[in-house]
Amino acid sequence: MVTLGQVGLGYWGPNLLRNFNGLAQARVKVCCDLDGAALRRAGSQYPGMAITTSYADLLDDPEVEGVIVTAPTPAHYELAKAALLTGRHVFVEKPIALAVAEAEELVALAEARGRVLMVGHLLMYHPAVTRLKQMVDSGELGEVYYLYASRLNLGQVRRSENAMWSLAPHDISVALYLLGEEPETVAAQGLTYLQPGIPDTVFLTLRFSSGRAAHVHVSWLDPHKVRRITVVGSQKMAVFDDVDSTEKLRIYDKGVQRPAYDSYGDSLSLRFGDISIPRIDMREPLRLECQHFIDCIANGQRPLSDGRNGVQVLRVLEAGQRSLELGGEPVVLERG
Ligand SMILES: NC(=O)c1ccc[n+]([C@@H]2O[C@H](COP(=O)([O-])OP(=O)(O)OC[C@H]3O[C@@H](n4cnc5c(N)ncnc54)[C@H](O)[C@@H]3O)[C@@H](O)[C@H]2O)c1
Incomplete structure (x- = not known):
């Protein structure tokens, strides 16, 4: 069982939340958003899940092994970097970041720490x-x-x-x-x-x-x-x-x-x-995508849409x- 945290629950985030929670080998333990209403909606759907407006709180939870970044693109780099620096595997939505230099830094961080970095190239x-x-x-x-x-x-x-x-x-x-x-x-x-x-x-x-x-x-x-x-x-x-x-x-x-x-x-x-x-x-492609992230964590594999692929697209x-x-x-x- 892989324990996850997720940041960003706007238009797209709830789709990933549903799919990760639908996998037998994963559970989203804590969700973070700056918007209280979005958090309450998710919290009422998954009553056992913790909700917070503080990303630091999410990262402070020692059980969280992987972080799903579904905040808007300008926030991807900072959120993904903080998660990698605390030793988490990261799934980040597309595009990986706004600048190639930032994306390359994320790739280097993930590789240096042996963490999975996957980008949501859904297709x-x-x-x-x-x-x-x-x-x-x-x-x-x-x-x-x-x-x-x-x-x-x-x-x-x-x-x-x-x-x-x-x-x-x-x-x-x-x-x-x-x-x-x-x-x-x-x-x-x-x-x-x-x-x-x-x-x-x-x-x-x-x-x-x-x-x-x-x-x-x-x-x-x-x-x-x-x-x-x-x-x-x-x-x-x-x-x-x-x-x-x-x-x-x-x-x-x-x-x-x-x-x-x-x-x-x-x-x-x-x-x-x-x-x-x-x-x-x-x-459902989204279900397959989520399963792939969990499989890569479990088996130490490189995702098909890994950080390097994210850099190529960027x-x-x-x-x-x-x-x-x-x-x-x-x-x-x-x-x-
Ligand atoms: N794969 C796909 O088909 C697909 C489809 C739509 C969107 N996306 C991607 O998903 C990401 C999110 O898009 P969206 O349409 O859901 O955006 P959105 O603006 O609807 O939602 C973003 C959410 O993130 C929250 N947020 C913003 N900054 C935050 C921060 N620093 N900490 C915590 N929460 C924060 C906002 O309050 C909001 O609830 C984007 O990267 C987008 O490209 C992917």
């Missing part, structure tokens, strides 16, 4: 993404040419971060996971309507040294709820649609055949094969932010 635990990753790695799609992702909806409009920081970490984490490489350049264009200086819609293009590319379109100002990732390979194409309740993954046996060698009269031939829907054992966000400020100019990624 990496989605069964459909796991299946897609197997298909990419086994070569079933052929050579992956490019992928593009859309994460659109009306709301939730944030005040402390733009649409890229709020929504794109998910798609960036999946792009890096599927392609298995970090981009060389990032270009981002933003459209700002609701609040000065906070883009509501962002178009992000990642270019990789392999020649592959990933495009991410995020927006909280859109009439459609879209959560879709399309992967185009030389043999097959795959679409992951997280809004579809039953058919999350579709595989299109479509492609374009190139002639073996170019000669006069040779032309590209289009291939239209079957569309298949793989059967996926759908379990590097893309930082470069994207610089590109936004440069009006969309591609920015070369700094290497770690």
